[in-house]
Amino acid sequence: MYSFEYEKAGSVDAASQAIKSDDEAKLLAGGMTYIPTLKQRLASPTKVIDLAGLGDLSGISVSGGTVTIGAMTRHAAVANSAEVQSAIPALAKLAGGIGDPQVRNRGTIGGSISNNDPAADYPAALVGLGATVKTNEREIAADDFFTGQFETALNEGEIVTSVSFPVPEKAGYMKFPNPASRYAIVGVFAAKTGDGTRVAVTGAGEAGVFRVAEMESALGSNWSADAVAGVSVGQGDLNSDIHASAEYRAHLVTVMAKRAVAEAG
Amino acid sequence: MAVTVNLTVNGAQHTVECEERTLLVQLLREHLGLTGTHVGCDTSQCGACVVHVDGESLKSCTMLAAQAEGANITTIEGLANGDELHPMQQAFHENHGLQCGFCTPGMIMSSVDLLKNNPTPSEQEIRHWLEGNICRCTGYHNIVKSIQACADKMKAA
């Protein structure tokens, strides 16, 4: 690691000010991606601002058909939450499949989505459920939040404070994990919501999470695994790496979509 | 640049001055001499560094020492009660759940956390839980047996 200063944020506003005043300062949430990045000397921040002490950023609440999860809520808390398990079981399952138990005890939803790793799980849930990201400045629809690989709509100094998920009629998440890193090679989140049907894919796309309109319309008229069985995504915008070719990823998107829908019931 | 960290490790309070870039595992190993916690990778996969922080298993290589301010930490050295081994340590011994011993501290700390969360895990649940701990020696067979034996013993107790 390169040398840096460490500071515990006193408040969201203070943290926001700190990163606005120093281009090279970085926020630290759970650190499950950022600390390994620091260790490998792939980042050299002047200052690391730790959000861990901000208790009001963590917690889960369910009311009025919405599940709200504070940005600093750990994956394990989401996975083990009886409320989440009952309201959106697919979301609890997704959180319970991130990384490994120790990563889940530490990693946070806010950190995960702000980083927007194209193989992370949470972006699929946010886009698949049509969630709303709340920040210290505004609310951002999930569809607008993820703007590209490791890129989001967050402005300089803008900090995610919570994510609100509308409770769907049914939803399923199916992940095909990278056996080494446990990130998604392909993960598909399918949901039937009051606002329609959504299918979001993570892991596969070069630009990160994306929706599959053809699957959504097929499911809109016939919510069944068979409905998506014949729908395949183009390979053009998919990742190809040592773990999976674009062709195989495209195939997996269909298979995982079928299984996600089947799991949703 | 330095930061002062106050923390409790295995029941003892410590105040450690270290660089900000110090990892928790470095604080444990280099500042406190608790070398039972190991470093086997640099990408948070192997789990040789697992310790308990405020009762939960974490990878101490993926946490800054500064983040442990005020924390209560248990390492492998603090698991036994004096000369009396923790049932998980005893189970690893009785079931040959270790060979070279390098992954063992993390493996045991992770397994203790598993039984805290799920006192009667199935074989599949044990194997799934261990996805954050890599062993290159045992093929996991006797590790799974050790955890099963420990769970049985703790249930009977």
Next chain:
Amino acid sequence: MTTGIGARVLRKEDRRFITGNGNYVDDINVNGQYYAAFVRSPHPHAEIGSVDIAGAKASDGVIEVLTGAEVAADEIGGLPVGWGITQTNGEPMVEPAWPILAQGRVRFVGDAVAVVIAKSIDAARDAAEMVNVSYTPIPAVIATEDAPKDGAPQVWDEAPGNTSFDWEIGDKAAADQAFEGAHHVTKLELVNQRLVPNAMEPRAAIAEFNSVSGDLTLHATAQAPHAIRLLLGAFVLQQPEHKFRVISPDVGGGFGSKIYPYAEYAVLCWAARRMGCAIKWTADRSESFITDAHGRDHVSEAELALDADGKFLGLRVNTVANMGAYLSAFGPLVPTFLYATLFAGQYTTPAIYAHVKAVFTNTTPVDAYRGAGRPEATFLLERIVEKAAKETGIDPADIRRRNFIQPDQFPYATPVALTYDSGEYGATLDKALALADYTGFAARRDQSKTSGKLRGIGFSLPIEATGAAPSAIAGQLGARAGLYESAEVRFNPTGSVTVFSGSHSHGQGHATTFAQVVSDQLGVPIENVEVVQGDTSNSQFGMGTYGSRSLSVGGSAIVRACDKILAKGRKIAAHILEASADDIEFVDGNFQVKGTDKAMNIAEVAFAAYVPHNYPLPTGDPAQDENALEPGLNEQAFFDPLNFNFPNGAYICEVEIDPDTGVVQIVDFSAVDDVGNIINPMIVEGQVHGGIAQGVGQALYEGAVYDKETGQLLSGSMMDYTLPRADNLPMIKTGTTETPCPFNPLGVKGCGEIGTIGATPAVINAIIDALGDYGVTDISMPATPEVVWRAMQEGRA
């Protein structure tokens, strides 16, 4: 006795590991130590222009920066190769120099160019980035199959065609003739992919030089501390052995990768001596991936000739083996005598010929990794045998049975230079068939089908040569060292025993197994026996632990030392009991006069030897001193075996494949092994379990992937190189057949590698069996879901 040979004794060494009190190299710190960080080449092949160290040297906390120029000025030698191969044309292999810091040219990504020595590890790493090396990249050759091609970039000027050696074994004419009359010929092309060993403990070292005494001490993660002292001291550092101590404390796994005298250790020793200080280095995992010697990496084609009854008539093999950029210490041995000598397998194939070309590429050097050559041989042979079974319609168990060497044929000389010791291959197979419930397989396959899964069963009947080695034979074949092992069994005056062994456990449980042997031989309670290893200053010269040799060679040395103890003890007892030594028998730890109740416990004899008041001490009068004895009870022995030993087994794997994704799950694995007599069944089972996991790793998950253009190791971290996890493996069913090896006093055979050797082909054969309906006859490794899925697509088409 419940702690003697054959007992399931719990490990004596466990307690320190389960309580966090293990003592690995990185756990050790020496007062005032500095820290080293290496500057490594980012290019696979480049000329080094200038190396500007000014910035690094001025960096905070930096003590020294050294480069290849200082290495050359100090006349430090290159890393030695421990085995020379004579080529088919009679020429020696091409053996280029491997300087400990690169000189003039770098030849793989990770080649060390400079070392920074600083007051802290962070300071060293910070400064290492400030060393400014000007490289001129030159074309690189990365892939094994590309190395021999015309026009391929040349790694070494002195090795045209990138060839280190071209070598053959067996009778080519006889093999060719066997094919002429063959009823059926099965052909196979395969790649045995490159692996990264990944012992869980990264390599580490501390070198310390005492300028006053001239003593150099190296703590290192080493499987063979004496061998490292010999090789580094004599060939690299010119440091005499009596002023050079190598300490290898607890070692966190090795699997071959910690045998070698690595450049980092040499650099640390040299720098510590030059500077008069102590220097520590611990690899991080990324560094391990590119600098630990890799394993395997063969490209082969093979043909098997059969008669109408399915009897094997002849085997021809052609292999290109990748050595990497330099010859690692035992690299040349792996694809030759550890490989092609095993092509008889468990079968009577009368004519075998193998041709091996070893090539250089701009990649990390390749050396022995668990099994070392023998997995490659077994994979090739058991794949082609299984393929032949499919092609001829003979049951895979049956075709093997038709070709077994029979129990009454031992010792059995194969056509490829080895003489097998003992075995009951048919009985072992029968046990495996029962363990695997082979007859129930069809029903299980049908059941899998109803749940949409493809089920397959695969066989593998491994055999290997372990217990290296008869030194004379090894010497004839190119070994540049002896391969015996040593032991000292020292009775302490109050009756406890300290055993010093030249072997060095890195997980194998020697502290327990060796203590069992001593307890059994001497009748001393096991808790009174302590095994000491790993420090050249307190144990006699030994060759270390690798190649599944520790018990059969090192354990045998202990037996020989115990024999000497008993012989002397008998004389001491005879004196005290006033009997003839011929009338003394040793039973359950007691020397007793035959037919009487006069007896002394061995501990009493030891006490008498150290407190020789009533003792046959020499008197100085030759007439009286015929039966005189020196005081003390402390004996040494060196054991050099008459032959290798040949562990063998029968492995049966069952897999289920998800046809939608290609995911393979191992649902059942049965392994029956003949490792001769067994000292501790618990430890043998553990070795087999772990071996199988690594074999499964090669079959399904692991593979070093290089970018052929840039020469970067793409699978260079545990996020990209898949190591088997707990949920990738089932519970493993094990069994044994015990045919004692006649070539060592314990009758044992090695058990450390057989699992790895046996598992890989069993898994692959099971996958191919499962995909039979798709017309799949071959599959590459690792058989990842995509590989399997593609095979199904292509097979279907």
